[in-house]
Amino acid sequence: xxxxxxxxxxxxxxxxxxxxxxxxxxxxxxxxxxxxxxxxxxxxxxxxxxxxxxxxxxxxxxxxxxxxxxxxxxxxxxxxxxxxxxxxxxxxxxxxxxxxxxxxxxxxxxxxxxxxxxxxxxxxxxxxxxxxxxxxxxxxxxxxxxxxxxxxxxxxxxxxxxxxxxxxxxxxxxxxxxxxxxxxxxxxxxxxxxxxxxxxxxxxxxxxxxxxxxxxxx
Amino acid sequence: xxxxxxxxxxxxxxxxxxxxxxxxxxxxxxxxxxxxxxxxxxxxxxxxxxxxxxxxxxxxxxxxxxxxxxxxxxxxxxxxxxxxxxxxxxxxxxxxxxxxxxxxxxxxxxxxxxxxxxxxxxxxxxxxxxxxxxxxxxxxxxxxxxxxxxxxxxxxxxxxxxxxxxxxxxxxxxxxxxxxxxxxxxxxxxxxxxxxxxxxxxxxxxxxxxxxxxxxxxxxxxxxxxxxxxxx
Ligand SMILES: [Zn+2]
Ligand SMILES: [Zn+2]
Numbered sequence: 266x267x268x269x270x271x272x273x274x275x276x277x278x279x280x281x282x283x284x285x286x287x288x289x290x291x292x293x294x295x296x297x298x299x300x301x302x303x304x305x306x307x308x309x310x311x312x313x314x315x316x317x318x319x320x321x322x323x324x325x326x327x328x329x330x331x332x333x334x335x336x337x338x339x340x341x342x343x344x345x346x347x348x349x350x351x352x353x354x355x356x357x358x359x360x361x362x363x364x365x366x367x368x369x370x371x372x373x374x375x376x377x378x379x380x381x382x383x384x385x386x387x388x389x390x391x392x393x394x395x396x397x398x399x400x401x402x403x404x405x406x407x408x409x410x411x412x413x414x415x416x417x418x419x420x421x422x423x424x425x426x427x428x429x430x431x432x433x434x435x436x437x438x439x440x441x442x443x444x445x446x447x448x449x450x451x452x453x454x455x456x457x458x459x460x461x462x463x464x465x466x467x468x469x470x471x472x473x474x475x476x477x478x479x480x481x482x483x
Numbered sequence: 484x485x486x487x488x489x490x491x492x493x494x495x496x497x498x499x500x501x502x503x504x505x506x507x508x509x510x511x512x513x514x515x516x517x518x519x520x521x522x523x524x525x526x527x528x529x530x531x532x533x534x535x536x537x538x539x540x541x542x543x544x545x546x547x548x549x550x551x552x553x554x555x556x557x558x559x560x561x562x563x564x565x566x567x568x569x570x571x572x573x574x575x576x577x578x579x580x581x582x583x584x585x586x587x588x589x590x591x592x593x594x595x596x597x598x599x600x601x602x603x604x605x606x607x608x609x610x611x612x613x614x615x616x617x618x619x620x621x622x623x624x625x626x627x628x629x630x631x632x633x634x635x636x637x638x639x640x641x642x643x644x645x646x647x648x649x650x651x652x653x654x655x656x657x658x659x660x661x662x663x664x665x666x667x668x669x670x671x672x673x674x675x676x677x678x679x680x681x682x683x684x685x686x687x688x689x690x691x692x693x694x695x696x697x698x699x700x701x702x703x704x705x706x707x708x709x710x711x712x713x714x715x
Contacts, residue, residue: 432671
């Protein structure tokens with residue numbers, strides 16, 4: 266990574282890459298930081314760092330962490346029939362049912378999507394926001410990779426929501442058998458959306474704080 | 484990628500206050516020779532990529548661009564196929580159950596409706612949006628944008644359509660829904676005899692097509708519209 270030190274940044278050269286259309290704009294005269302700069306091609310606001318990125322990420326992250334508790338403790342669905350009455354199922358319970366049913370692979374897939382991915386995502390985002398807040402230069406390439414990973418896998422957690430919706434729609438045998446969604450599913454769906462919003466609010470450029478200009482701070 | 488080009492304006496003095504309020508497009512010159520990394524702000528020189536190759540950021544390893552393997556005509560064909568398959572995937576049952584002679588089957592819209600009626604409107608709307616509406620809007624937008632651009636026309640509402648495309652690409656979850664149907668079929672099979680329906684296979688194909696179209700990116704659409712429209 267020795268060559269990385271020779272790199273110049275958009276902030277140094279007053280260049281802005283548009284996150285939507287990719288156009289590179291060069292600001293010809295310096296302006297105040299507060300002046301809005303819409304991309305000439307697509308009107309997306311241009312920034313070297315997105316404003317209030319960390320505050321937004323914190324807000325979504327805290328909300329997701331709080332809802333993560335009912336999402337796992339409350340049942341996400343109930344099954345009922347005349348012989349056994351009503352049975353409640355949590356996310357972990359559903360994985361256990363798949364495992365004892367002999368579907369090891371599916372149990373593992375649902376475990377990864379529903380338990381491992383949300384926990385990893387919340388944990389990884391905590392590491393990312395805290396290190397970004399401290400303007401840390403610790404393992405920057407790895408943190409960039411971590412950010413890309415959690416942003417790419419986040420939506421897979423929606424798996425269990427879709428499974429329950431399909432079971433509710435399909436298993437409709439009246440008194441012989443039925444499936445109903447339960448409040449845990451609402452909390453779990455909200456966790457998935459909130460963690461995706463958190464990852465989307467985090468500006469990965471904060472992993473790379475600008476060097477302080479040495480001549481200004483002798 | 485080679486070294487970035489330093490700016491000639493790096494040490495220009497600050498503009499007077501009166502000039503600050505009016506930042507026009509003229510103050511933002513296009514630098515088509517450069518690429519700025521979205522994920523770390525590093526500046527690179529733009530290079531032409533050979534088919535099938537990708538460019539990654541030297542500093543953070545983010546994907547900067549790829550040399551496209553799939554041509555425009557193929558992308559259009561993919562989008563048409565995807566539209567037809569989404570229609571089939573939503574009108575055909577995803578799974579058919581046979582419980583001691585009582586047959587039950589559901590399409591995706593029926594499952595969404597049942598969830599709504601069961602007192603979970605938020606979950607129903609979330610599923611409708613991510614598994615059905617966003618993949619459908621994604622496909623229609625791709626058809627609309629690409630269909631016009633290949634004929635040398637910048638379609639009406641090009642910029643808002645591109646913003647919407649970015650949104651539905653991020654929030655569309657056809658591939659997750661596809662895996663969800665498989666898990667649901669297996670879970671049903673533990674209770675009763677379950678047969679995967681046409682809808683499941685249609686969604687499987689939609690997943691592949693959307694993945695292929697998404698991998699082609701949007702850079703070519705912006706580039707073509709700039710060439711045709713002669714703007715920015
Ligand atoms: Zn733009
Ligand atoms: Zn980068």
